[in-house]
Amino acid sequence: MVPVLDQLRSALGPRVTTDPSVLDRARCDRSGHAASAPPIAVVRAQSVEDVRATMRIAHATGTPVVTQAAMSGVAGASNAGAGEIALSVAEMTRILEISPDDELAVVEPGIVNAELNAQLAEHGLWWAPDPASREIATVGGNIATGAGGLLCAKYGVTRDAVLGLDVVLADGRLISTGHRSVKGVTGLDITSLMIGSEGTLGVIVGATLKLRRLVAGDVCTLTATFSTVRDAAAASAAVTASGIRPAIMELMDALSLRAAHDLLGLELPADGAALLAIQTDGPDAAAEADGIARILAGHAQDVSLTRDREEGEHLLRIRRAMHHALSALGSTLVEDVSVPRSRMAEMFDEIARVEREHGVRIPTVAHAGDGNLHPNFIFDGDEVPDVIWAAADDLFRAAVALGGTLTGEHGIGVLKARWLADELGDDQWQLQRDIMRVFDPTGILNPGKVFVDAE
Amino acid sequence: MVPVLDQLRSALGPRVTTDPSVLDRARCDRSGHAASAPPIAVVRAQSVEDVRATMRIAHATGTPVVTQAAMSGVAGASNAGAGEIALSVAEMTRILEISPDDELAVVEPGIVNAELNAQLAEHGLWWAPDPASREIATVGGNIATGAGGLLCAKYGVTRDAVLGLDVVLADGRLISTGHRSVKGVTGLDITSLMIGSEGTLGVIVGATLKLRRLVAGDVCTLTATFSTVRDAAAASAAVTASGIRPAIMELMDALSLRAAHDLLGLELPADGAALLAIQTDGPDAAAEADGIARILAGHAQDVSLTRDREEGEHLLRIRRAMHHALSALGSTLVEDVSVPRSRMAEMFDEIARVEREHGVRIPTVAHAGDGNLHPNFIFDGDEVPDVIWAAADDLFRAAVALGGTLTGEHGIGVLKARWLADELGDDQWQLQRDIMRVFDPTGILNPGKVFVDAE
Structure with missing residues (x-):
């Protein structure tokens, strides 16, 4: 068989790069976690056809694919490693349609939140998802993680702001999910299933977004x-x-x-x-x-x-300085638990207990309007030490015990995969994994993320 | 093997009925369509354990199960026929929790919309889904169909109003999906997948509802x-x-x-x-x-x-009289297309064309705020004649061509199954059916509805 890299070059020419610095950047998002070795290649798709060609080759050769864009994630979901193709949609940035009358836009996945909203503002419109990384994060990444942000209690989360998707399946076929109308219940809600699926079900190559009028x-x-x-x-x-x-x-x-x-x-x-x-x-x-x-x-x-x-x-400005301020304290493991709003004070009690019992510092900021807390575990060096993982484990279990969830907006990625079955239960974990296998029978879509077998 | 009816009686005693008039009512919702023969039995579940016991027996014996409650659907999705168990959750009507602080309620599936909102009003709260049938429709039925109603453009659809679900799987296992917090992206969004799945994925036995404060x-x-x-x-x-x-x-x-x-x-x-x-x-x-x-x-x-x-x-009052007014014209096939709001005038042109070309009358009411139209095809007799189906076919295709969808809020059921692949495309239809098979590998959950093989 022709080596996968040769097949990619033959089909995609200059879209394929093996420049070591580009490969190296494809190993790590902003979680602090990096794949231990670089991927085979980075494909910089510029069209749906580029994505389809990549997936056809990946499917035929059994090569894993990690979809990427801004690499602004914080759970390691888009880190690409040895033997994998990093498929970047960061250059697919076009806005294909803006309809003020229907309050929707059709966009490619690589467009950045801030750029989209700048263009929508000219039509008196905006797209509500508002992650703190909105100046660099992409719409496709928002959808793949189910991004939240600062405005969610009043204006909703990403799941509330997407009407339909174009998705390239693991073998290169293209499907269109959802609808352009306000209502639509035709068949199963594959659009919602894709939102937050972190690259495990397909490659999002287009999105029909539900917009709001400027306030x-x-x-x-x-x-x-x-x-x-x-x-x-x-x-x-x-x-x-x-x-x-x-x-x-x-x-x-x-x-x-x-x-x-x-x-x-x-x-x-x-x-x-x-x-x-x-x-x-x-x-x-x-x-x-x-x-x-x-x-x-x-x-x-x-x-x-x-x-x-x-x-x-x-x-x-004090809130906006938080990211840099916490970086100054040392390396950080940023967590993302979410609890019912009435339990937030108790969750802060739990954080204080975890700090005390494990002897760690956990400065925390919270989207208090919606009960989503970001405890930042501080440590020295590049590797998360065991004491931090033990403290994080304790904190996750406390959040779930308060009726909360592991992740409000960052996703599971690699960093939280070990706790997923604890929250879902074994039966639901297996069911979700079987659904994932329907989309990805040969296991080439972002393997080692989200659904990872216990050792 | 002990006959299924004996097994049901032995496990569920007086919850099981074979009273002919009860069986007969289980054959037909409000679509005008009825199963050609009555089911084996109606099980009137009063608890999650009753539902689990029924599903364990159904699974062990390979007996199909049709989940029912108010029978207020209009697509035939909950009609139970020969060889099937009709599993009614209409008697599971408890409100287990109302939390004004977290703006949520936990309920059983059989509670009626109007009754729920009457009780929520005492806490200054309400649940937004507002189907025209709200005086008789159940919350579980709203969720199973993805119900809409009159208030959706401003207050959202059912999918926007459910945080989590308790679901009994085809073999009787119980899972809990979703979260109680405003945000939550842990794993795949099985909650959304269940909404609008019309009894094909599992039995909804509990729901955590997202509430609003009274306006x-x-x-x-x-x-x-x-x-x-x-x-x-x-x-x-x-x-x-x-x-x-x-x-x-x-x-x-x-x-x-x-x-x-x-x-x-x-x-x-x-x-x-x-x-x-x-x-x-x-x-x-x-x-x-x-x-x-x-x-x-x-x-x-x-x-x-x-x-x-x-x-x-x-x-x-004129709008409220519509259902009875149209019944007075003859038998009706109520359809439910939804189009982008900007295309509604064109959709009315298409309805006029279909009336002209097929020589039929189609009085139409529309939720104009969200582009959801209910064309009512009028005919004589009990059976929908071929000319009506041909006209409906023409109308569906016109709606899809305008960027619309087959069903805004009623669901696919039996009545629209033949058009499902036309809208989804064969690849997505097959994908959705394969997902359904993950939940229901032996095909006992509402067979013959939604996903029906072409003849």
């Missing part, structure tokens, strides 16, 4: 400091329970708040102090912000409120 | 008459394009409007006249209603607007 009115921003993270969590739960739905409600615990102050050269906060940063938008933004300020007053040490967008951005 | 503020109601249905469709598209999102926007064409006037003893409308009935709600209801009135004024012959709830219900 008119003010944006109001509040920040409030609390003497403990528990007070901050209780305050955010009180806001949720009031029925007011802020666009953004972010919580920073004491360690993360201190790190951000440090990075920005601000006076350090009091020991144990935590922060809530909240934004309201839409026609009732001002009244909602006033309502929230009244609720916070019962819990907080101080509350700031502005109706000025620029001043609001200034108040949010 | 405060006024309810304003508008009705407007138009000289043609095309004008009415254009007016509704103009409302949608304005960005105003009414809670309800219903369109009645000339034939259906005339039938309703006839039933209610009202003066008949002018030849060809069509009606829009619109409701706005929430804090901006009055301003939105005024905005809509201004838009309608450019299209309509006359517009009525009230801010009074009772007067609003009076204006809506």
Whole structure:
């Protein structure tokens, strides 16, 4: 048989690269985890036909394929390793259609969130998924992971914002799922099944996106400091329970708040102090912000409120600095548990317990409006040490015991595969794996991710 | 082997009935289609354990099972026939939990929409799916069909309102899918896959529902008459394009409007006249209603607007009379195509063409806010005649050609199975059927529905 690399070159010519620096970058996303060796090649697809040609060769030769784009994931799902083809859709960036009347757009998977929304804004529209990585993340990556972000409690998650998909199957065939209409229940919901499937079911080569109209009115921003993270969590739960739905409600615990102050050269906060940063938008933004300020007053040490967008951005700068601030503390394992909103204060208690019992530091930021927490396990060096894995294990089990889930928006990838069966149960894990096998009978789609047999 | 009926009786005692009148009712939903012979027995499950026991017996004996509840479906999906067990969950009606803080409820599948919402209202909450049959339809049936209703453009479809499910598999094992948190991307989205699967993947025995807070503020109601249905469709598209999102926007064409006037003893409308009935709600209801009135004024012959709830219900009585009004015209085959909202006027042109070319009458009502049309094919007698099927075939193809779909909210059942592969394509049809086989390897779950081999 002609070697797979020769077949790829013959079919795809300059789209195929084996440049060592390109191969090396294909080994690792932003999780800190990297495949131990580089892939055979990176294919930079520019069309659906390029993807189909790649999959036909992969299928015929039994070569595993890892779909990639921005490599902004944080669970290792798109890391490509030895013997694998890295199939990048990062250059498939076209917007094929924008329909203001039907509030939808048809796009290729490589377009970046921020770029899409810049173009949609000219039509008075936007696409709601809003991961913190929106300046670099792609729509295809959002869909493959089921991305969330800051705006989900009010504006939904990726699953709420996709009407249909074009998918290249493992053997190169192309299917179109879903519909362009608001309603549609024809057959099984393969669109939803693809969302969050992390490259294990097929290659997403096109998406029909459900859009929203740009939100008119003010944006109001509040920040409030609390003497403990528990007070901050209780305050955010009180806001949720009031029925007011802020666009953004972010919580920073004491360690993360201190790190951000440090990075920005601000006076350090009091020991144990935590922060809530909240934004309201839409026609009732001002009244909602006033309502929230009244609720916070019962819990907080101080509350700031502005109706000025620029001043609001200034108040949010501490939250925006978080990623760099935590990197400054050491290497991080970023986790992603999600719990019912009413259990968030208890989850912070659990994080404190895990810190104590395992002797580790876990600065945590949370999308408090939707109960999604990002505990950042801090360690030294490149390899996650066993003590961190043990602490993470303890924390995951605590989240699930509170009615929560392993991952709110990052996905399973390689990093959380070992806990998947614990949450799903063995029967459902096996069922899901069998469904995956219907799409991928020969096991060439992102093997070693999500569904990994116990050793 | 002990006969299946004896096994059922031995395991389930008085839950098993073979009363001929009960068996006869299990043959037919509200589609007008009935199985040609009654099932072996009706099992009236009162617990998850009853369902598991039934499925274990069905699995061991290879006996097909048709899950049923209110029998309010209109696609024949829950009709049970010869050699089958009709498994009713209509008596599993408990609400197990209502959590206002987490805006969720955990319920059994047999609870009726209206009853659930009556109980949720005491907590200031509601569940948004709102099929026209809400007074008799069950939550489990809503989920099994992916029900829609009148409020979907503003408040979403069933798929947007379910967080997790408890499902009894074909062999009696029980799995729990989804999550209680706002976000959750752990593994494949089996919850969404179950929604709209029409009894082909498992038996839904519990649901964690995503609730909304009751909408405060006024309810304003508008009705407007138009000289043609095309004008009415254009007016509704103009409302949608304005960005105003009414809670309800219903369109009645000339034939259906005339039938309703006839039933209610009202003066008949002018030849060809069509009606829009619109409701706005929430804090901006009055301003939105005024905005809509201004838009309608450019299209309509006359517009009525009230801010009074009772007067609003009076204006809506024509729409509410529709089901009975159309029944008075003859037997009906109710169809359910959905098209992108911008194509609705064209879809009405196609309906007029189909009426002309096939010599049939198709009074049509539409959920105009979301592009979901219910063409009612009128015929004499109990059996759908070939000319009606030919006209329906023509109409389905026209809807798909306009970027639409076979079914917006009723499902495939038996009535639309013959068109499923046309819309999905053969590759996707086969893929979906193979997924179904993962859940149901021996083919005992609702056979002959949805996925039916071409003859």
